[in-house]
Amino acid sequence: MQRYSFSVKEGKFAGLPVTAVLSDLGAAKREAVAMCVDLMPAVLRTADLDFNWRMEVADQTGKLVYRLKLLAEPLPMQQPI
Numbered sequence: 001m002q003r004y005s006f007s008v009k010e011g012k013f014a015g016l017p018v019t020a021v022l023s024d025l026g027a028a029k030r031e032a033v034a035m036c037v038d039l040m041p042a043v044l045r046t047a048d049l050d051f052n053w054r055m056e057v058a059d060q061t062g063k064l065v066y067r068l069k070l071l072a073e074p075l076p077m078q079q080p081i
Contacts, residue, residue, distance in 0.1 A: 003060040004028040006035055010053050012046050013039055014017075025059075029066050032057050036068050043070070050074060 002024070005017035019037075022028050032055055043053055050073055057066040 002028075004031070005058045005067075006032055007056050007058070008054070009056055011051055012043050012053075025065055027057070028057050028059075032066055032068055040070075047072065 001021050003019055003021050005019045007017040008014045020031060021029075022031060036055055039055075047053065052069065052071050053072075054067055054069040056064050059065050
């Protein structure tokens with residue numbers, strides 16, 4: 001068993017990490033996805049039109065091992081040919 005920390009880095013829910021003791025990296029990835037599924041409705045309701053929301057997962061040494069991102073950004077307008 002290993003301790004993993006889950007940290008939201010931008011926008012709503014950013015702050016102190018949540019920690020969990022899990023069997024392996026696969027379990028930590030599944031937990032991160034499940035957390036994001038739970039958080040997304042609130043994140044999207046309060047997000048600006050341009051945002052870069054992410055959750056990072058670190059192992060017990062503090063090394064980042066997984067990242068989930070949601071990006072919304074304007075793209076340059078294309079000129080008609």
